[in-house]
Amino acid sequence: MTWRPAAYAWCAARSRTAASDCGASMLDMARSSYNEAMRLIPLAVFLIALGLGGAAAEPTEPSEASAPSELTAAAPAPDTPPEGDGDAAAAGADAEVDADAAEEGATRPVVAILRVEGMIYDFVLESLQRRLERALEQGATTIVIELDTPGGMVTSALDICRFLKSLRSQSIRTVAWINDEAYSAGIMIASSCDYIVMTPASATGDCAPIQMGQNLAPTERAKALSPILEEFRDSATRGGYEYVMFQAMCALGVEVYHIEHRETGERMMVNQADYQVMVNGKSVDEANAMTEPKQAEPTTLKIDESTVTVTPTATYEKVSVDRAREEDRSAWKLIKRIHDGTTLLTVNQTRAAEIGLSKATIADVDALSAHLGAQSVTYVEQNWSEALVAWLVHPMVRMVLIGAVLLGAYMEFQSPGLGLPGAVAGVALVILLGAPFLVGLAEVWHVVVFFIGFLLLLVEVFVTPGFAVMGITGLIMMFAGLVLMIVPSTDNGIMPLPAPGTFGLLSQSAIWTLGGFVLSAFGFIVLISYAGSLPGLRRLVHDTQQQLGGVETAPSVSGGDSIGHGYIRVGALGTVVADLRPTGRADFSGHLVDVVCDGQWISVGAKVRVMEVQGNRVLVETA
Incomplete structure (x- = not known):
């Protein structure tokens, strides 16, 4: 129906220009057609508006019954919109953009970076708490812990881990940014955050407890290792990490395998005991028996035609089934062996991403801001x-x-x-x-x-x-x-x-x-x-030209010189010419001698007696 107005208008125009050729009858026909078209225009506009309104209200594929006719869909839009509709549409579009921008700005995080550098000890926790409080006052919603640490005290690291985990109850997201290293206590802190990112050429791992200057006995090692592993297990559960990675960082003898379920395609990382059950089809008891701790093998060395036996001090931990169940027997296949257990697991940023420990490689603050989609990123430094x-x-x-x-x-x-x-x-x-x-x-x-x-x-x-x-x-x-x-x-x-x-x-x-x-x-x-x-320091030394009783003293000699020439003997009497504090000088028969007093200081002019002579050391007392 919508094609008719255009057709009638074209006929009318042609009729007016060719009236002399077509005659009066053609003109009347055109006028009649034009009037009919004018009556149909409101109906066509109403139908078009109704169709657009329905499409906006229900943006689904139209059913066969409600599909617009081919002619209606092909109708051209008017070149000029009705008066006032253009301004309203533009205003509506601007309002929608502003609403989207406001919503996006409201959800983009305000990021505060708290750098932890050097050894981990109690002061680090106190500093983090104070800086976090200032960051929250500034409106921060995401806290980035930038780590560059070789490790430190286990007790301090455990306290920091618990503090960071407590922030989740306040809806504060935490991100660990390893830049450049996070060993030992550093990886403990990193794992307690919501997730971990690393810089290029960074590394983490190696979290075994050690005691300076000695090897821990098995019981002491187990006692030290237990709270560390439990903290890592909790962090793995909260953050969706594989616990076996952290176990391999803490103990020798823990092997790590990446496996995949044969039917579902699910992937996980397991230790060697789980591997024996899930891939090789062993029973749980068989797997536990096969993975007893390795014993350090003695090594025989030949040095200068003599034989020396060296027993390594490395201690391998007991590894048992952790994740495998009986129904998992032979249901999985090996993808890759990640770690052989002969060393403590340490990974760079590439391997950390491969095993799912690091979620991204972030080179600098700009890249971090882009990764987090942050409104702003601010370093919160220590106060003065x-x-x-x-x-x-x-x-x-x-x-x-x-x-x-x-x-x-x-x-x-x-x-x-x-x-x-x-x-x-x-x-x-x-x-x-x-x-x-x-x-x-x-x-x-x-x-x-x-x-x-x-x-x-x-x-x-x-x-x-x-x-x-x-x-x-x-x-x-x-x-x-x-x-x-x-x-x-x-x-x-x-x-x-x-x-x-x-x-x-x-x-x-x-x-x-x-x-x-x-x-x-x-x-x-x-x-x-x-x-x-030196001006101002002359009182620190004694003047060799001090005068006693108005007479300039004779040249000074040491005790050894005096003894050699018979000047000083035990019991000799002299006069102090430079305060003894406790060292100074005394005049013995016209010779200045360097002396030292025993205990109480002696002032200029006092009489002293020689108590002892040892080499060039002359000990005197008040006479």
């Missing part, structure tokens, strides 16, 4: 106090603090009353001992050992001069206390030892602490040699 305390426990900073303590104390003892060197030494000592406590690294016994060593050193200097057994013992104890203060410890006993996996940090701390003592020794040499010529 956390950063300051973390900086103060850096081994290199502690080396400088050790130098400040020893040099400041020396300067103050040499010239009491200066004030500033003593104050510097006191502040440096407080920072040296206090900063590790603030971050939860130092133990009480570390400080006790340090102060016992310090007291022994004081006894050697002021009570029994000679710098022998007590002095050396004191220095060793001070050194040990300072080294251990910044190394995470276990929670075992009243004297916790360094935590497993901290040997690198322990070595670094020892090197920098030793550097602090060397720096101090160098400083002592500089002060002794040049302090007399």
Whole structure:
């Protein structure tokens, strides 16, 4: 019906232009046809609108009865829409776009990145909690834990895992971003997040418990391994990971196989006991019997015509059926052997993606933002106090603090009353001992050992001069206390030892602490040699041209020189010409001699008596 108006209009137009040829009868016919067409136009418009409305309300394939006629579907749309319809349609489209954009913006996450770097210990958990609180205040809905850690304390890692899992109850999504490594405690933390992504050239795994300096006995190993495996099992259940991957990271002797169901095509990873049942058709009892722990085989070595037998200390764990059931016997087939169990499972980003541990490889923050579809991505750094305390426990900073303590104390003892060197030494000592406590690294016994060593050193200097057994013992104890203060410890006993996996940090701390003592020794040499010529430091040394009673003293000699020429003997009397604090100088019959007093300091002008002469060391007391 809709073709008629156009046809009649064409006829009318042709009639008007050819009226002289067709005559009056043709004109009347055209006019009649035009009037009929005008009456049909409203009906055609109504039918078209009804069809469009039905299509919009029910966007399904039309049934045969309701299918539009071929002619109606082919009707051309009008070139010019009715007045006002174009603006309404445009406004409707804009409103729909704005609604979609608003909905998309409302669902796109606000991402906060919390970086965890270095050793894992209790301070890391406290820092994460504080930074997470700030991130939530800023509107974050997704938390990314960026990991670059060699591991750390098991107890701290377990606490962090539980903390991250608790965030799910608050509808906060967590993502672990391994950049560049997450070993030991690092993979424990990563597995507790909702899922894991990794950067190119990154690695993770190797989570066996170790005790520094010793091999764990089977019972101790089982005790240490049990909470780790249980935490991994819970993380695997929550995150949809294969538990056997984490088991192979924690224990030697765990083999990993990738298998597929012969009928359903389902895939999973299993250990060797499950493999024997599900692929090779063994019974559960047979599989458990076949997978007893391997015993370390002794190795015979020939060295310089002598034979040496070496027994490896590696301990393989018992592996038993975990997932297989009797109905699974021979129902699966092997795809690939992932791990042979001779080492702890460690994977890079490619293998992690292959076994389903890593969900994506993310190179940088922009790629992370695109992967998460984030509105915004923000790093939440440590606040200034956390950063300051973390900086103060850096081994290199502690080396400088050790130098400040020893040099400041020396300067103050040499010239009491200066004030500033003593104050510097006191502040440096407080920072040296206090900063590790603030971050939860130092133990009480570390400080006790340090102060016992310090007291022994004081006894050697002021009570029994000679710098022998007590002095050396004191220095060793001070050194040990300072080294251990910044190394995470276990929670075992009243004297916790360094935590497993901290040997690198322990070595670094020892090197920098030793550097602090060397720096101090160098400083002592500089002060002794040049302090007399430096403005403000002349009070630290004694002037060789001091005058006593208005008479200039004679040339100075050492005790050894004096003895060799008969100047100094036990019981000889002299006069102090430079304060003994406890070292100084005394005049013996016109010769200046370097002496040391026993205990109480002696001022200029006092009379002294020689108590003991050993080489060039002359010990005196008040006469």
